[in-house]
Every structure is written in C-alpha cells, then in structure tokens.
Amino acid sequence: MSDLNATAAALLGLLHDGPATGGELVAAAEERFGTFFRVTRSQVYRELPALHKEGYLRLGKQGPRSSQQYILTAAGKRAFKAWVTADSGADHLRSPLILRVVNAGVLTPKQRANLFEAARETYKIELDEAKAAVRAAGDPVEKAVAEFGQAYARAALKLVDSISSS
Numbered sequence: 001m002s003d004l005n006a007t008a009a010a011l012l013g014l015l016h017d018g019p020a021t022g023g024e025l026v027a028a029a030e031e032r033f034g035t036f037f038r039v040t041r042s043q044v045y046r047e048l049p050a051l052h053k054e055g056y057l058r059l060g061k062q063g064p065r066s067s068q069q070y071i072l073t074a075a076g077k078r079a080f081k082a083w084v085t086a087d088s089g090a091d092h093l094r095s096p097l098i099l100r101v102v103n104a105g106v107l108t109p110k111q112r113a114n115l116f117e118a119a120r121e122t123y124k125i126e127l128d129e130a131k132a133a134v135r136a137a138g139d140p141v142e143k144a145v146a147e148f149g150q151a152y153a154r155a156a157l158k159l160v161d162s163i164s165s166s
Contacts, residue, residue: 004083008047010039012056012080015072019060022048023067036149051076097122101160116164120157127153 004012014020014028022044029039048070051057056076060069072080101119104112130149137143 004079005047006037007039007043008051008056009080009083010037011044011047011051012072012076012083015057015070015076016080019069019071021063021067021069025070033145036145036152054079056080095156098156098159101163104163113164116160119160120164123153123156123160127157 010029010033011025014025014032017028020028022041025048026039026041026044029037029044048057048068052059052070054075056073056079057070058073060071062068097119100115104115107115127150130146130153133146134143134150137146
C-alpha cells in the first residue's frame with residue numbers, strides 16, 4: 001500500500017488520537033470531517049484489514065460483539081505523514097445527492113419536485129450544522145473547515161434552487 005487512498009489516510013489520521021474500533025472510527029470521521037469528507041461504514045471495514053496487512057495498524061483489544069480495536073503503528077504514522085506531505089493533485093467533489101439532482105431529467109415532474117425538496121432540506125440542515133460548527137470552533141483551522149462546510153451548503157442550495165426553478 002505505497003499510495004494511501006484518502007479513506008485509508010483519514011483512518012490513520014483518526015487513529016493518531018488513540019486506539020479505536022471500526023464503529024468508533026465511523027463516528028469519529030462523521031464528527032471530525034463529515035461536512036467535507038464522508039466515510040462509510042463499508043469503506044472503514046474494507047480499509048482496516050488492508051492497513052493491518054500492510055503493518056500500518058496492529059490489533060488491540062477484542063471488544064463486545066466481536067468488535068476489534070486497531071492501534072496505529074510507527075509504520076502507519078510514517079505512511080500517514082508521507083500522505084499528508086505529498087502533492088494532493090486536483091480535488092474532486094463526490095456528492096451522490098448532487099449527482100441525483102443534475103440527472104433529475106429522467107424523473108417525472110412530481111419525482112423531481114420531491115427530489116429537489118429533499119435536497120433543499122438536506123442542505124438546509126447541513127448549513128445549520130455548519131453555522132453551529134463555526135460558532136463552536138476552538139481553533140482557526142477548525143473554524144476555516146466549518147466555514148468551508150457553510151459555503152458548500154450554500155452553494156448546493158443555490159444549485160438546487162437554480163435547477164428546480166428551471
């Protein structure tokens with residue numbers, strides 16, 4: 001695993017805070033960077049064994065219901081640092097909701113209206129959460145990331161509104 005993918009790197013970054021199970025990592029990912037980088041449960045459980053196999057993680061305590069704790073190794077710390085310092089190239093936004101919105105032409109007018117309304121509600125909630133995150137931010141980086149989430153939610157609302165009015 002010479003080149004970490006973004007999901008693997010996200011998990012290694014989270015594990016810098018200490019040992020965690022897959023479920024704990026899913027929750028931590030949503031809390032820490034859910035506004036700009038989604039990590040699904042299936043992605044987490046696919047990446048953890050691969051990271052372990054590469055020696056970036058070691059197994060920790062076995063928890064209830066067969067939950068497995070993972071611990072970051074020195075090799076994992078080095079791999080993460082190499083990923084963080086590498087040239088990231090172009091950034092790619094991946095939004096299933098916006099993909100649905102821009103392909104809504106295949107739907108009936110009622111289905112489109114329902115999709116646009118659901119998208120509008122989703123992004124209103126995200127905007128409210130981002131505003132709260134800006135107010136609660138404890139440091140400049142956290143605040144800047146929350147402001148990005150706010151700008152993204154506003155842009156998505158503008159997109160939905162412009163498509164739904166045409």
